[in-house]
Amino acid sequence: MKPFNLTATALCSALILAGCGSSGGGSSDTPIISSSSSSSSVTSSESSSSVSSSESSSESSSSVAAARIKVNQLGFAPEAAKMAVVPAGGSGGFAIIDTATDSEVMSGDLGAYNTWAPAGQSVALADFSQLQTPGTYVVRVQGALDSDPFTIGETPYRALNAAALKAYYYNRASTELLPEHAGTWARAAGHPDTNVLVHASAASAERPEGTVLSAPKGWYDAGDFGKYIVNSGISTYTLLAALEHYGSFYAAQDIGIPESGNAVPDLLDEAMWNLEWMLDMQDPADGGVYHKLTTKNFAGAVMPAEGTAQRYVVQKGTAATLNFAAVMATASRVVAEYETVYSGLADEMLAAAESAWQWAQNNSNVPYNQPSDVSTGAYGDGSFSDEFAWAAAELYITTGDDQYYQAMNPTSVPISNPGWSNTAALAWMSLAHHRNQLTELADTSLIESSILSLADNIRAQATASAYGVAMTNGDFYWGSNGGALNKAMMLMQAYRLSDDMSYANAAQGLLDYALGRNPTDYSYVTGFGERPPMHIHHRQSEADGIVDPVPGFLAGGPNTDAPSDCGGNYPAGSEAKARAYLDDWCSYSTNEVTINWNAPLVYVTGALEALYAD
Template sequence: MTSSVSSSAANVTTLIKLNQVGYKPNSEKLAVIPAVAATTFTVKDAYNTVVLTANLSSAKTWTPSAESVKLADFSSITAEGDYTLTVDGVQNTASFKISANAYDALNAGAIKAYYYNRASIDLLEEYAGVYKRAAGHADTTVYVHESAATSLRPANTIISAPKGWYDAGDYNLYIVNSGISTYTLLAAYEKYPTYFQGQNLHIPESGNAIPDVLDEALWNLEWMLSMQDPNDGGVYHKLTSKNFSGFVMPSADTSARYVVGKTTAAALDFAAVMAAASRIYKPYDATLSTKMLDAAKAAWVWAKTNPTVYYSQPSDIKTGEYGDGNVADEFAWAAAELYITTEEDAYFADFNQSVGSADVPGWPNVKSLGLISLAHNIDSLSYVVDKDLLKSRLNTLATNISSQKTTSAYGVPLTSGDFYWGSNSGALNKALMLTVAYELDNTKTNYLKTAQSLLDYVLGRNPTDYSFVTGFGVKYPQNVHHRPSGSDTVAGSIPGFLAGGANGENKTDCTTPYPSTLSAKSYLDAQCSYMTNEIAINWNAPLVYVSAALQNLTE
């Protein structure tokens, strides 16, 4: 349900901006200060005792927001507790918390958001509280669209494909975006299993023998398995209605649903995720593990036989496309995952390790997901992998990202070109890659500091003064573009979702004007703003990974 919470852009520019959720005791701690005349800042503890007075940095202008700002560094404060930061000439007092478990609730909330976005299940009050709702989209009667028809499954054949996560603010499901989303949760578990094994998300599966994050991922993996055609191993590109629904609750959307197209990208993303899932679920369910690996191999064979089947939107389908006309990166990612899981060197040939460099992943660009898995499993890799090259490429990427932080007035490695649709996920995927590189060489403490700066950005150290995660921080989005949040009777947004963030692109989605045309300030907390305020499963995924990484890597 929408809320009337708002603030003017003019007032935001005069505020102290910092991480509104908190800091680990030994993390780097920075705040952005308007470029007032003052040269020092003061921090007081909960007893109003001054614990730090220190110099501000010199003023610099950050191009994406055209602001002249200074930085306050209070990293020397390491004692747990509640604090306030003040600067003469700045009206507001900024509060912050230091805690050993600073990101536990954030991490759990970011995963629990996936539960709130489940299809095909009643969300019971016992687990969902005030966000309880009736099940929508059973998807036990799904039609094969003409674009996906074969002789064995002709058009309008009925199949069953229940479960899965709603992709974003809508009620459709897409294999390509499910690929990177589900993988990132699995990768977080693979790297930090002990952390996740101790977590209780209070979901229906809590208390069984499987860690809750894997239970949640399994809800989507089981849907993905149903999207594979058992007759040929190909994978349907998406499961959707023909048009986007209105802003109604899931149970009120009764449109016919279709599986649309088979594509090489879908098959390869599917193969990669299933290969990774096979090794991760093996200790918990050997039969499921085998099923997943068999499915991955079948999808791989289909993709090798059909290497250039790209998505083309049928004329009667108006939902999201997730089209990709270059699948070299998908081949590389699937090859890496199959190689790691099967320990068969032949798969690795398709990774093409001599070609390309590490980059920041996103749903159209997934080769670096293979690099992440190779890094996570580096001690068990065979001779076919050039481990020095792997480390070098990750190090080069991390060095380039970190160098941008040192020249940024906001102390974040973001430039004007980083403010696009879903910019917050881009920031967090940068942070993810930094933590992967840091794990390979923990002497590179600047990597960890830069990752922290990107999480700080998302949680409030940004020109909008929003913590972009619903329900977390002092000021967070109340009106995300998300059908359940906009259609229920509860004020504000369902918690745990990362809003897309500031977007410098041309936007025509709202009649309400955006507060600024400057790229880092062009954000609107309004339901109409799908270009800055939508949520998406692939945007939440790096929030899960990065919050777990910083919780575990920082003392």
Template sequence: AGDYNKYIVNSAYSIGLMQAIYARFPDYFIRQRVNIPESGNHTPDLLDEMYYNLKWMLTMQDPADGGVYHKLTTPSFEGFIKPTECKQPRYVVQKSVTAALDYAAALAQASALFAPYEEDYPGFSEVALQAAERAYAWAEAHPQALYHQDLLNKQYQPAVVTGAYGDRSADDEFFWAASELYLATGKPAYREQVKKHLPTAYKTPSWGNTTALGVFAWLQPGREYQGEDVELANAMKDLLLDYAAEAVRGADRSPFHAPYGNDAKDFFWGCLAEGCANQATSLVCAYLLTGEKSYLTNAYRNMDYILGKNATGYCYVTGFGMKSPLYPHHRLSASDDIEAPLPGFLVGGPNPGQQDGVAYASNLPDESYADVEGSYASNEIAINWSAALVALVSSLDALMSK
């Protein structure tokens, strides 16, 4: 997020979302060259970037039993200083079932995507799949090992007060991980796990509910199914299309002609990513399945909302538009001795919870935004929110380029 710690749950979710979009538009990403050091190799640049994170994730697995540590963190957040100035010790903290499952899902997914690029990443595809299967086996053996930071702090010192990424249930993570592993290996045991954890409704993607990533895996273009798998894939499709139909209902009559932003419940911590952008990405998937243009139209409308067609008039992406965030809650931007923030980041967005204690100009849900450094509740940067922006912008650009 806006700090320097590393969290497996959020990291794996972010990777999973971007890899899902890569799998949906592989030809588009193969053509992309974004001037990174690896741009001259044979691997698409997005996968090169994913590898940078996946390589770190592999270090978070316990080689003894396959479990995955929840996070690598300082006990408390560092100040708004450069990374080289951070002096607190960092701790590897507790293995958890959600960390293991998110890890398993992202690495199983990566094993398939990296398989054609052995020349650049020899052996990685096999290593990733083995690590994924070991993590899933650990999760099956420890299904109740949820991360409870408060309980942990009662047992150990120093107390850890950084982002918890806790969860009340691992059902959605089991579904996503089992889906990716079944589709990567074809092993019937994983299909049985998919059926055991089959969702009853599609939920907008978020680190706290990864159901959608499992659905995306089943609905990936080019997959062919037989027998029982056809029924499972059709069930996933029905869940997504029910969601999409409900999402666009009434959008034409809404103030900003978008499916997002018409209810006070649309505004919460990280809403622009986990509500607006990810809803639009889901609508793009529905469009690809059906050809129904209203789904694509409404995905563009949500993009318009992010870019400034909203109650505050802000383009919520740093460095773009005439009115965009100048003071995000982001330590790299604050400490780099450059006045302007790093460009291209999506901030969290309006949040009537206002949990940070800074002064907000309005208490109205869609205007509860403060462009100040201290507003972590509305103006923070996070990798999962950046992943949501990448997923949506890439999806729309890929469709426009066809």
């Protein structure tokens, strides 16, 4: 996700923010570590009002306040791996307590205490994977606060998966959200985008500056109202991949959007809202794709209908055009399964993908350069080999044309955790899923070994971690929670290739991290867990006057790279990285939400639901 180019002064002028000042944050000697501002209704674990009587007694027995046992605050499928993290100060073994009867149902020995470098904390693991009886439980250790309650049940993530997908509906542009679909979060339509101007940076002979275009629909990218092709690309692809990989799971899903109940899975209905916008972002004269559709500056903390400034399409570029080509090639083969509903659309999408590919061949090094009069998210990227590989792979899979596999040059394509600026792993992910339908030219051994080598490295990080999660010091960048779940998604590709449950267990650990098994004691998804974010950087959630934020959004998470927002002053050094999170609207560097972080949340929760339902 891109840093917002809002100054601290601009943030403070929109509303009174805790910690805001001319420098954009508190003083450097007043660190902010995973606790809310004075205006927040979410408290840190040390001051939570939800301490049970057993926790109170254990806390009073020590002169130092006990720390909470960390656990996935939603729960687990019966057959899933189940771990809790016990902070230093706990002694003896652990017990699992049935909350209905306050009785012990399992006990075990703790692992050895070790320090997890990203948090600078000494912790031990409690492994209770053998407990499979449905119920609601807590983990108890003498000298520590009980864990938050969690459930063991057959469908632990079904509601979470539906909410994470429906978050895209809540971020739809160009439409009213009606109470029968949006409930409490109903709102007026914003940004019709039927009167969009061509910015000077995007002008051409056929479409000079000031030309009026129509490009409605699409999703608001994040906490702002912009629509960006490169971030939209990885987000839409990830959703389409979830449908390709777990079609039967999504075919049965009803998330309560206007299209629910038609002959198409809700996931594809939702993806189509964005795909239709993406098609309008291609210049039919030459196949190039505009980088973004935004106002020139960010709006304040207002509802979409109040954001009425003029909107523009801004500059064509190589990254945007190749992202478009990859996504349209993917969408073409998915939509082809529903030809009776989308007559001719699969062919239209493939033609658009091939036209974009040709533009990129002729314009192979056109980086996005932010115009001087535009300050919305840049999503700048100066390296395009990953986008070329991804687009080539998707076109190869869809068309069966060997020229695209040759253009990918697979032996030269590295694999690493995917993100909006590094999409090469998506090429390998798609090739692996379709490996049995590829032409003879494809090296299936290379495809499989590429996925497995990445997953092996991620799994090794989990094995070496005192927290049991595949997160290292280098993973706490902007949107670290999205990065964690992208790792989980890639682990699931290895599981799908090998049936080795150790990959799925490592993926489970990363989801556990996002849902509470982390040093902040937050579940990072709005509306889920005992301690979810309440003050996400999301304009609708801030401006609507409703206490609860829009549900189903994954907050960005710990990040020590904050430039100037109110979350920017954390303790120096690697020991603070995993605790550098602030649940406050003004901490856009740690508490913004985006469509690209939600996408792997949808993928991973659906994958684990499908795994344990089989």
